[in-house]
Amino acid sequence: xxxxxxxxxxxxxxxxxxxxxxxxxxxxxxxxxxxxxxxxxxxxxxxxxxxxxxxxxxxxxxxxxxxxxxxxxxxxxxxxxxxxxxxxxxxxxxxxxxxxxxxxxxxxxxxxxx
Amino acid sequence: xxxxxxxxxxxxxxxxxxxxxxxxxxxxxxxxxxxxxxxxxxxxxxxxxxxxxxxxxxxxxxxxxxxxxxxxxxxxxxxxxxxxxxxxxxxxxxxxxxxxxxxxxxxxxxx
Numbered sequence: 001x002x003x004x005x006x007x008x009x010x011x012x013x014x015x016x017x018x019x020x021x022x023x024x025x026x027x028x029x030x031x032x033x034x035x036x037x038x039x040x041x042x043x044x045x046x047x048x049x050x051x052x053x054x055x056x057x058x059x060x061x062x063x064x065x066x067x068x069x070x071x072x073x074x075x076x077x078x079x080x081x082x083x084x085x086x087x088x089x090x091x092x093x094x095x096x097x098x099x100x101x102x103x104x105x106x107x108x109x110x111x112x113x114x
Numbered sequence: 115x116x117x118x119x120x121x122x123x124x125x126x127x128x129x130x131x132x133x134x135x136x137x138x139x140x141x142x143x144x145x146x147x148x149x150x151x152x153x154x155x156x157x158x159x160x161x162x163x164x165x166x167x168x169x170x171x172x173x174x175x176x177x178x179x180x181x182x183x184x185x186x187x188x189x190x191x192x193x194x195x196x197x198x199x200x201x202x203x204x205x206x207x208x209x210x211x212x213x214x215x216x217x218x219x220x221x222x223x224x225x
Contacts, residue, residue, distance in 0.1 A: 033213075043158070043203065043215045056211050091157060099146035099207035102160030 004106035006092050012112045018080040021109045024073055025094030033103060034067055034077050035091040043091070049075065050098055082113045116140055118206045120216035127194050128224050134190040135219040137204030141185035148205040149178055149189055152218070158203060161189075194223040 005024040013019055025032050034046040047057040049069045060067070064083070069075040079086055089110050093103040119138045127133050139147065146165050150158040162171040167182040175192045191198055201218040 035215075042217045045213050045215070048211070048213065056213070058212075093158075098211060099148075099213070100163065100165060102148060102150075102163050103158075105157035105159070107157055 004092055004094050004104050006090075006106035006109050008109060009107060010110045010112075012114065013082055014114055015083055016081045017113075018078065019082045019086075019111060019113075021077040021090050021092075021111070023075045023077070023092030023106060025075070025092070026104055027073070029094035029096050029104070030072070031095045031098045031103075032069060032075050033093040033095075034075070035093065037089040037091060037108070046077070046090075048098070055098070079111075082111075084113045087111055087113050116206060116208065116212055116214040118204065118214045118216040120202075120204060120219050122219060123217065124220040124222070126222045126224065129194060129196060131194050131223075132190070132192045133194055133221065134188050135202065135221075137187045137189070137206075137216050139185050139187075139204075139206035139214075139216075140208065141183060143208040143210060144182040144185075144206075145209045146207045147180055147182075147187050148207070149187070150203040150205065152201040152203055154200075161202075189219075191221070194221070196223050196225050199223045 007022045032049045046059045047067045052069045067077045089108045091108045093105045095103040149161040152158040162178045164180040169180040177190045180187045201220045203218045204216045207213045
């Protein structure tokens with residue numbers, strides 16, 4: 001298995017632009033998680049899907065952030081409009097269950113907003 | 115937001131030393147506790163998933179214990195090696211589906 005796939009690996013954009021991050025979970029996994037890593041706040045859970053349905057989006061910072069999971073093999077995290085404070089590494093992870101088994105993390109997308 | 119704390123924040127040990135660190139979490143509504151190892155410039159990798167009070171897990175030189183009644187888990191590394199240098203994260207999941215990572219313990223093992 002290729003593991004969790006994220007694209008792009010690096011994104012540099014200007015303030016105000018729309019940014020879309022993509023994630024392909026491991027086949028057969030029914031839970032998908034989006035995280036943001038910053039120096040100040042560490043690893044934060046943004047949103048979690050189970051069977052393609054958003055279960056907990058309490059970590060989404062504000063309305064500029066949105067996430068979708070149209071099918072079991074694809075999810076997007078969109079920031080519109082982007083701001084410099086959104087600069088961070090965004091990780092996607094998947095698992096076969098929300099908590100009883102481990103999560104597998106993708107390589108992350110390093111986002112820089114100038 | 116759930117209060118999940120890890121201590122110490124960082125730790126420097128010599129090769130061969132044994133070490134341990136702590137993850138503290140709410141003692142109510144427990145569902146699961148995960149430990150991850152996160153090397154610099156890589157992604158977190160799972161070490162253990164713990165679900166029952168009194169659980170003890172072991173993988174090579176690394177082991178973990180769980181006390182859900184008092185809300186803590188210990189991670190132990192026996193005979194630390196330079197390749198053990200990483201950040202060790204715990205993640206607490208409660209019965210209401212909330213998941214929170216601790217701030218991590220950064221371990222540096224000097225040869």
